[in-house]
Every structure is written in C-alpha cells, then in structure tokens.
Amino acid sequence: xxxxxxxxxxxxxxxxxxxxxxxxxxxxxxxxxxxxxxxxxxxxxxxxxxxxxxxxxxxxxxxxxxxxxxxxxxxxxxxxxxxxxxxxxxxxxxxxxxxxxxxxxxxxxxxxxxxxxxxxxxxxxxxxxxxxxxxxxxxxxxxxxxxxxxxxxxxxxxxxxxxxxxxxxxxxxxxxxxxxxxxxxxxxxxxxxxxxxxxxxxxxxxxxxxxxxxxxxxxxxxxxxxxxxxxxxxxxxxxxxxxxxxxxxxxxxxxxxxxxxxxxxxxxxxxxxxxxxxxxxxxxxxxxxxxxxxxxxxxxxxxxxxxxxxxxxxxxxxxxxxxxxxxxxxxxxxxxxxxxxxxxxxxxxxxxxxxxxxxxxxxxxxxxxxxxxxxxxxxxxxxxxxxxxxxxxxxxxxxx
Numbered sequence: 001x002x003x004x005x006x007x008x009x010x011x012x013x014x015x016x017x018x019x020x021x022x023x024x025x026x027x028x029x030x031x032x033x034x035x036x037x038x039x040x041x042x043x044x045x046x047x048x049x050x051x052x053x054x055x056x057x058x059x060x061x062x063x064x065x066x067x068x069x070x071x072x073x074x075x076x077x078x079x080x081x082x083x084x085x086x087x088x089x090x091x092x093x094x095x096x097x098x099x100x101x102x103x104x105x106x107x108x109x110x111x112x113x114x115x116x117x118x119x120x121x122x123x124x125x126x127x128x129x130x131x132x133x134x135x136x137x138x139x140x141x142x143x144x145x146x147x148x149x150x151x152x153x154x155x156x157x158x159x160x161x162x163x164x165x166x167x168x169x170x171x172x173x174x175x176x177x178x179x180x181x182x183x184x185x186x187x188x189x190x191x192x193x194x195x196x197x198x199x200x201x202x203x204x205x206x207x208x209x210x211x212x213x214x215x216x217x218x219x220x221x222x223x224x225x226x227x228x229x230x231x232x233x234x235x236x237x238x239x240x241x242x243x244x245x246x247x248x249x250x251x252x253x254x255x256x257x258x259x260x261x262x263x264x265x266x267x268x269x270x271x272x273x274x275x276x277x278x279x280x281x282x283x284x285x286x287x288x289x290x291x292x293x294x295x296x297x298x299x300x301x302x303x304x305x306x307x308x309x310x311x312x313x314x315x316x317x318x319x320x321x322x323x324x325x326x327x328x329x330x331x332x333x334x335x336x337x338x339x340x341x342x343x344x345x346x347x348x349x350x351x352x353x354x355x356x357x358x359x360x361x362x363x364x365x366x367x368x369x370x371x372x373x374x375x376x377x378x379x380x381x382x383x384x385x386x387x388x389x390x391x392x393x394x395x396x397x398x399x400x
Contacts (some may be wrong), residue, residue, distance in 0.1 A: 001023040002059075019092075022050075024060045026078060031279050040168030042082055051090055063095030065110070079112050086115040129157040129170045133177060148253045152180065155255035159262050165392055177253070180261045184251035198235045207229060268345065268393050281307050284343065291339040292332050298325065299372075302340060320344075334399060340397040350394040357400050 005022045033039040050056045066079040085091045133153045159175040205228045211222035278302035284303040305321035325333035341351035
C-alpha cells in the first residue's frame with residue numbers, strides 16, 4: 001500500500017511512474033476449478049492480461065502458496081507456470097511471506113527462490129514504531145472520532161513491546177491504539193445509567209398495566225397508563241439531551257486507557273503498567289509481611305531483587321528473580337510464594353505451582369517441556385511451558 005501511495009504521489013523512480021499494483025488472489029483462482037486444466041487456464045488468462053497491459057506490478061500475499069497451488073494429479077502447480085515468465089522478466093512481482101514459511105516452501109524450490117530477490121523485513125524498533133503510530137494517528141482519530149495523545153502512542157509502543165510476547169511491532173501496538181479508540185467511542189455512545197433505569201421502569205409499568213386490565217381493575221390500569229405516559233415523556237427528554245450532548249463528542253485516548261486495554265488482554269493489573277507501581281514497590285516489605293510473619297531476611301532479599309529489575313538495572317527479558325526457599329516444612333515457603341504472586345499481580349492465581357515429586361523419574365521430564373519431535377504428544381506441549389506461554393507474567397513455584 002505504501003508503494004501504491006508513493007506511485008500515485010510520484011515519489012518513485014522514473015521506471016515505476018505510471019505503474020499499477022494488483023493483488024493476485026490464488027484462492028479465488030483455485031475456487032471452483034473442478035477439472036484438470038481449469039486452474040491453469042484461468043492463470044494463463046491472468047498472465048496474458050498482465051503481459052498485455054505492461055504497466056502492472058503483481059502483489060502476491062502468502063506467496064509460499066504458489067508452491068503446489070492447483071497441482072492436481074498430472075497437473076503443474078502455479079509456481080511452475082510462473083517460473084519461465086519470472087525468469088524472462090515478463091512479470092514484475094512482489095511477494096510476502098513469513099520466514100518460517102519461506103524456509104519450509106521456498107528454500108526447497110531453489111529454481112523458484114532464484115527468480116526472486118529476498119528482502120528481510122525486520123521488526124521495527126520502539127522509536128520507529130512510535131513514528132509509524134504518529135503517521136497512522138490521523139486515520140484512527142477520524143475513524144473512532146477520538147483524540148490520541150502523544151503519551152498514548154509512546155505507551156502503546158513501549159507496553160506492547162514489553163508485555164505482548166506472541167506478536168510483533170508495529171502490529172501489536174497498532175491493535176492497542178485501535179482497541180482503545182473503539183472502547184472510548186463505545187463508552188460515549190452507550191446509554192447513560194439514568195436512561196437505562198427509565199427503560200426498566202417503563203417495562204415494569206407496562207407489565208403491571210396488562211395485569212390490571214386482565215383482572216378488570218380499570219381504575220388501576222388508568223393510573224398506570226398515566227404513569228407510563230409520564231415515564232415515556234421523561235425518557236424522550238433524556239434521550240434528546242443525550243443525543244444532543246454527543247453530537248461531535250470526542251473522547252481522548254491517553255496512556256491510562258492504553259494500560260487498561262492491555263491489562264484486560266494480558267491479565268496484568270493496571271497499576272503494573274503505570275507509574276503507580278513505583279510507589280507500591282517502596283512498601284513491598286510491609287505488604288508481604290501482612291501475610292508472612294517473620295522471615296525478614298527472605299522478604300528483604302526478594303523485595304530488593306524485584307526493585308532492581310523494575311528500576312531497569314536488570315535485563316527486562318529475563319526473570320525478575322530466581323530464588324531458592326530452603327527450610328523445614330511449615331515455615332511459610334509456599335505461603336511466601338503465594339504472597340509474592342498476589343503482590344506482583346493482584347491475583348494469587350498468578351502462581352504456577354508444580355509438585356516436583358511427580359517428576360522424579362527420568363522419563364517424566366517430557367511432561368514439563370513436552371515430548372521431543374517424532375514422539376507421541378509432541379504437539380501438546382509441556383505442563384510448564386504451556387502454562388507459562390498462556391500466562392507469561394506469573395510466579396512459578398517448583399515445590400519440593
């Protein structure tokens with residue numbers, strides 16, 4: 001899309017001026033091709049049109065699907081059809097795929113790989129992501145009818161990079177901005193509590209009125225009818241005020257809202273994502289001692305380690321701390337781990353507890369990390385790895 005916009009604006013070399021970008025949807029070409037030769041015929045027609053125009057640049061998303069596309073028994077796939085024209089330069093093509101799929105499909109077909117120049121698009125840095133978000137800000141402000149502050153953009157980039165581990169920048173930061181804008185817009189458009197309360201009263205009066213009519217209490221029904229009219233009048237007045245007040249209303253997306261959206265997605269408390277955490281960490285020992293009586297040395301060691309990590313003195317991609325609680329049964333080792341989980345994440349359920357007596361035998365280690373490739377249960381994952389993957393911000397307790 002960026003290249004298409006640059007061509008329209010004329011900010012491209014002379015050889016690209018006047019070119020048009022078209023997306024080649026292989027799925028649509030394959031759909032409905034029931035007999036051998038149907039797919040090849042459709043693809044040949046598309047190629048003939050592209051060659052006849054001469055000003056078309058073809059974009060193929062998920063280009064690894066070329067390998068094997070349309071290859072029924074005795075037929076050739078799309079890659080084999082396109083190879084000669086790609087080699088002669090008759091097709092100007094841009095393809096996109098992931099590194100894993102490139103290695104799995106493209107690298108196995110050396111002839112096809114040779115006809116493309118590989119360009120690796122790396123994940124942008126946080127400063128680059130902030131610039132990308134600033135460029136997209138106008139679109140999202142117009143779409144959601146909100147204002148997005150600079151602080152929200154910086155927070156989206158930094159918090160997404162730190163707390164969303166299974167996706168990449170700028171996609172995960174853009175999603176935070178988009179969801180925050182949608183949330184605040186919906187809150188503006190939602191009916192106020194007073195209006196919802198009036199709706200409930202109107203419904204209740206109508207039910208009572210019907211019952212009065214059925215029991216032939218016409219005097220009571222008339223009174224309820226008057227009450228209904230009064231409530232309907234109040235509802236109409238309140239609805240008019242609400243709608244007039246929301247005409248052109250704009251909400252503001254700030255860093256606090258970004259933190260709330262991320263907290264809802266990850267389960268990390270909002271204060272953890274904001275500056276309020278610093279104030280809470282100062283009194284960490286006192287908070288832990290509310291649950292754990294004594295054990296002063298252990299509590300102080302844990303608190304200092306957590307503060308060092310939060311102050312940026314340790315690698316943020318490593319655990320906040322690794323501790324061995326040694327002592328006899330019943331002195332509070334497990335309780336201290338529970339207290340730590342509740343303090344850090346406001347949820348004692350953030351403690352992943354594993355009874356290591358169940359993993360005493362050599363063969364049981366696969367239950368922790370998953371079976372090796374080729375063995376039964378390889379796709380299931382391990383009891384430890386899967387729980388940490390689903391809830392990466394937690395306290396892991398290896399008991400006994």
